[in-house]
Amino acid sequence: MTRFGALLTLGLLLGCGGDAARAPLRVAAAASLTDVLEPIAERFERSSGTHVELRFGGSSTLARQIEDGAPTDVFVSADSRWVTELIEHGLGRDRQTFATNRLVVIVPANASETPRGLRGLTTLEHLAVAGPEIPAGAHARLALASEGMLDALTARIVSAPDVRGALAWVASGEAEVGMVYATDARVEPRVRVAFVIAPNADDPIVYEAIAIGADDDAAAFVRFLRSEEAQRALADAGFGPAP
Amino acid sequence: MSPLVLSLVIACASALIGMPPAIALGWVLARRTFRGKTLLSALVLAPLVLPPVVTGLLLLRLLGRRGAFGPVLEGIGVSVPFTTLGAVIAALVVGLPLYVIAARTAFEGVDPRLEEVASTLGASPLRVLTRITLPLAWPGLLAGAVLAFARALGEFGATAVLAGDVPGETRTIALAVYAALEAPRGEPDALRLSLLSVGLSVLALVFHELLLARHVRRAGRRA
Numbered sequence: 001m002t003r004f005g006a007l008l009t010l011g012l013l014l015g016c017g018g019d020a021a022r023a024p025l026r027v028a029a030a031a032s033l034t035d036v037l038e039p040i041a042e043r044f045e046r047s048s049g050t051h052v053e054l055r056f057g058g059s060s061t062l063a064r065q066i067e068d069g070a071p072t073d074v075f076v077s078a079d080s081r082w083v084t085e086l087i088e089h090g091l092g093r094d095r096q097t098f099a100t101n102r103l104v105v106i107v108p109a110n111a112s113e114t115p116r117g118l119r120g121l122t123t124l125e126h127l128a129v130a131g132p133e134i135p136a137g138a139h140a141r142l143a144l145a146s147e148g149m150l151d152a153l154t155a156r157i158v159s160a161p162d163v164r165g166a167l168a169w170v171a172s173g174e175a176e177v178g179m180v181y182a183t184d185a186r187v188e189p190r191v192r193v194a195f196v197i198a199p200n201a202d203d204p205i206v207y208e209a210i211a212i213g214a215d216d217d218a219a220a221f222v223r224f225l226r227s228e229e230a231q232r233a234l235a236d237a238g239f240g241p242a243p
Numbered sequence: 244m245s246p247l248v249l250s251l252v253i254a255c256a257s258a259l260i261g262m263p264p265a266i267a268l269g270w271v272l273a274r275r276t277f278r279g280k281t282l283l284s285a286l287v288l289a290p291l292v293l294p295p296v297v298t299g300l301l302l303l304r305l306l307g308r309r310g311a312f313g314p315v316l317e318g319i320g321v322s323v324p325f326t327t328l329g330a331v332i333a334a335l336v337v338g339l340p341l342y343v344i345a346a347r348t349a350f351e352g353v354d355p356r357l358e359e360v361a362s363t364l365g366a367s368p369l370r371v372l373t374r375i376t377l378p379l380a381w382p383g384l385l386a387g388a389v390l391a392f393a394r395a396l397g398e399f400g401a402t403a404v405l406a407g408d409v410p411g412e413t414r415t416i417a418l419a420v421y422a423a424l425e426a427p428r429g430e431p432d433a434l435r436l437s438l439l440s441v442g443l444s445v446l447a448l449v450f451h452e453l454l455l456a457r458h459v460r461r462a463g464r465r466a
Binding site: 058060061063064079081082084085126131132133134157158159160161165169172173174175 | 303307308309324325403404407408409410418421422423424425426427429
C-alpha cells in the first residue's frame with residue numbers, strides 16, 4: 001500500500017468509530033443460491049444495519065477456501081458433506097437447514113414425448129446428470145437406485161462436470177432427458193419438467209448455513225435465513241421449506 | 244478405462260489424427276502466399292487464445308446431434324458428444340495451433356534452395372516433398388506432435404462441454420482431478436492424479452526439447 005493509502009485507511013478507521021465502522025458480514029454462498037440470496041441479504045442489511053458482503057462459488061471451492069483461512073463469517077452450502085467437514089475441523093457452529101430442493105426429470109421444451117416415470121426413461125438414449133461426486137449427481141444416482149432403476153440406466157447416463165452443464169445439454173437437445181434440481185429447471189426456458197422425483201427420506205436435499213467464528217451477526221444471519229421473509233423469497237425461487 | 248489410460252489414449256489419438264492437417268496447414272502457411280492467408284492463420288490459431296469452454300461450445304454447435312453437421316454424422320453412425328471421440332476432437336482442436344506453429348517453423352527451417360536444386364534436377368513436386376522437405380522438417384514436425392500430445396493431456400474446458408465427464412469414456416486425469424476436489428476427502432486423490440499429470444507433462448516436454456535440439460543441430464550442420 002502507498003503511504004497515502006495507509007494514511008487514508010488510518011483516517012477512515014479513526015474517523016468512523018463506533019457502530020458505523022462495524023466490519024461487514026462476509027457470507028460465502030453456493031452459486032446455485034445467487035439470485036435468491038441477494039435480496040435476502042439486502043433485507044438482512046436493512047433490519048440489522050450490518051453490511052453483507054456476498055461471495056459465490058461451488059460449495060466445495062468455498063469450503064476449501066474457508067479451511068485455508070479465507071476470512072468468512074457465514075458459509076451457506078448446497079452440500080451437507082462440506083458443512084460436516086468444516087464443523088469437524090472446528091470451523092463452524094449453529095448448523096441450520098433453511099431450505100430444501102427436489103430433483104426433477106426434464107426434457108427439451110419442444111420434445112414430442114414426455115416420460116411419466118423413471119421406467120419411461122429406458123427407451124431414451126441419453127440421461128444427463130451431474131457427475132457422481134457432485135451433490136446433484138449423487139442425489140440423482142441415489143434416486144435412481146432407490147427405485148431400482150440405476151442398473152438399467154447406467155449405460156445411458158452422461159455426466160456433466162456440474163448440474164448446469166447437464167441442464168445445458170438438455171436445453172440444447174443434445175440429451176433427450178436430464179435430472180436436475182427443480183430450481184435449475186425453472187430458470188431455463190428451453191426445458192420443461194416431465195415429472196418430479198419424490199423426496200427420499202434417506203437422502204434429503206438440504207441447504208444449510210453455518211456461522212464461522214464467534215460473530216453475533218453471523219449467528220443472526222444464519223437465523224434470518226429461516227425468518228418468514230427469507231423463507232418467502234426462497235419459496236418464490238422454487239426452493240422447498242426447511243423441514 | 245482409468246483416467247490415466249484414457250488421458251494417454253486421447254492425447255495419442257489427437258496427436259496422430261492431427262498430424263495430416265497440421266502438416267498440411269504448416270506447409271501452406273510456410274511456403275505459399277495467397278489471399279486470405281492471414282485470415283486462415285488467425286482461424287487456425289484461434290483455439291490457442293479462445294477460452295476452451297468457448298471452443299467446446301462451438302464444437303458442440305457444429306458436431307452435436309443438433310449441431311450443423313449433426314445429421315450428417317448421425318447418417319454415418321458417428322456420435323461425438325459424450326463419447327471418447329468427442330474428447331479426442333476437443334483435444335485435437337485445442338492442440339492444433341501449437342502443432343501448426345511447430346510445423347510451420349519446421350518447414351520454414353528447410354532451405355528452399357535444396358528444394359529448387361531437386362526440382363531443377365528433374366524431381367517432381369511430390370518427390371521433392373517426400374525426399375527433401377519432409378525428411379528435413381521431420382524432427383520439427385515430430386516435436387509439434389509431442390507438443391500437441393502434451394497440450395491434449397492438459398485439456399479440460401472444451402472436453403467438459405463437448406464430451407462431459409463420463410467415467411471410463413471421457414473422464415481424463417484433468418476431469419478426475421476436478422471431480423475429486425468436490426468431495427471433502429478427495430484431496431489426496433486429486434493430488435495423486437495431479438502429480439501423475441505433472442510427471443507426464445514434464446516427460447512430454449523434455450522429449451519435445453530433445454527433438455527440437457536435434458532439429459537445430461541438423462539445421463546447424465547444413466548451414
